[in-house]
Amino acid sequence: MNLGSLKVSNPYLLAPMAGYTDMPFRKICREFGCALTFSELVSVNALCFDNKKTLQYLKRDGIDKPFCIQLFGSEPELFKEAVQRVEDLCECIDINAGCPAPKVIRAKAGAYLLKDTDNFLKIIDAVVKATKKPVSIKMRMGYDAPNSDDLYRAIEDRGVSFITIHGRLKKEYFKGEVDYNHIAHVKELINIPVVANGGIDSFKKLQRVKAITGCEFFMVGQAAIGKPFIFEDFLSKRDTKRDLEFIKSVMLRHLSYLYNFSGKKAISQFRKFFHAYLKGYPNVKKFNNMINRCSDYYEAVEIIEKVGKPT
Numbered sequence: 159m160n161l162g163s164l165k166v167s168n169p170y171l172l173a174p175m176a177g178y179t180d181m182p183f184r185k186i187c188r189e190f191g192c193a194l195t196f197s198e199l200v201s202v203n204a205l206c207f208d209n210k211k212t213l214q215y216l217k218r219d220g221i222d223k224p225f226c227i228q229l230f231g232s233e234p235e236l237f238k239e240a241v242q243r244v245e246d247l248c249e250c251i252d253i254n255a256g257c258p259a260p261k262v263i264r265a266k267a268g269a270y271l272l273k274d275t276d277n278f279l280k281i282i283d284a285v286v287k288a289t290k291k292p293v294s295i296k297m298r299m300g301y302d303a304p305n306s307d308d309l310y311r312a313i314e315d316r317g318v319s320f321i322t323i324h325g326r327l328k329k330e331y332f333k334g335e336v337d338y339n340h341i342a343h344v345k346e347l348i349n350i351p352v353v354a355n356g357g358i359d360s361f362k363k364l365q366r367v368k369a370i371t372g373c374e375f376f377m378v379g380q381a382a383i384g385k386p387f388i389f390e391d392f393l394s395k396r397d398t399k400r401d402l403e404f405i406k407s408v409m410l411r412h413l414s415y416l417y418n419f420s421g422k423k424a425i426s427q428f429r430k431f432f433h434a435y436l437k438g439y440p441n442v443k444k445f446n447n448m449i450n451r452c453s454d455y456y457e458a459v460e461i462i463e464k465v466g467k468p469t
């Protein structure tokens with residue numbers, strides 16, 4: 159199917175998430191059927207001035223295609239240069255207009271672009287002109303108040319392939335009610351595909367979001383952490399309860415990908431996933447404590463194997 163000018167195998171996308179959507183996690187989500195992944199947000203300044211180190215973050219596995227690199231910044235010229243540096247590493251370039259982190263807002267980037275719409279549109283122009291690859295926008299539904307129709311129309315007029323709307327304002331960060339009616343309104347307003355994002359955490363919820371928004375494409379963030387098989391649920395059109403042995407096999411696979419990617423650092427990077435995979439399972443506190451103290455790959459494997467067994 160076509161997401162603007164990008165071909166995708168199904169309508170289900172993994173959200174960009176700083177600190178989470180590295181190559182190993184994206185690979186695991188792909189294995190469960192996710193159709194499009196995004197890099198964590200990458201600074202255009204870092205790409206232009208600190209090229210080598212930043213490019214490390216953009217590595218991907220062969221299965222991880224199509225892949226979108228997400229850029230953030232505030233200077234159109236730097237976006238242009240950054241695009242030239244990364245466009246051969248991906249199938250799509252995404253512009254971040256949603257990050258609420260104070261450091262990013264102070265730099266007049268991320269969600270700040272929703273306030274400084276003149277500069278936002280200049281950035282879009284610069285990126286669209288700089289590449290033949292599809293360009294997408296990932297934006298919140300507003301800064302302090304919902305974005306205007308004029309802004310959405312102006313984005314559409316600039317030749318963007320699709321937009322993703324996270325249905326929360328900047329001040330709402332990542333929690334709380336998602337305004338699916340706003341997303342529905344934008345879907346009606348413009349003719350490029352609109353991807354619905356925010357609060358989709360099960361197939362049941364996906365059906366609700368689809369019914370309200372009328373969207374054909376959906377992006378999942380937090381719910382995929384510890385539950386990458388949510389994509390399989392979407393594709394099989396039902397919510398499946400997996401048993402602990404299955405979860406453990408996914409954990410072991412994820413950890414091995416992370417170890418191949420990051421070496422010794424893998425264990426500390428895996429901890430947050432470990433906790434998320436086991437969330438809601440009984441008697442996991444002692445295993446969470448064990449992994450928090452562990453720094454050796456083989457010991458971490460043993461801890462995972464012991465979960466659910468008497469120690």
Ligand SMILES: Cc1cc2nc3c(=O)[nH]c(=O)nc-3n(C[C@H](O)[C@H](O)[C@H](O)COP(=O)(O)O)c2cc1C
Pocket residue numbers: 173174175176177178197198199228254256257296324332355356357358377378379380381
């Ligand atoms: C830990 C974390 C990191 C995030 N990093 C990014 C990012 O780098 N770029 C971005 O556009 N959005 C980022 N987001 C927002 C998500 O992409 C997504 O829009 C948001 O979490 C809402 O979707 P969800 O309710 O399915 O999680 C992040 C969210 C979280 C929780």
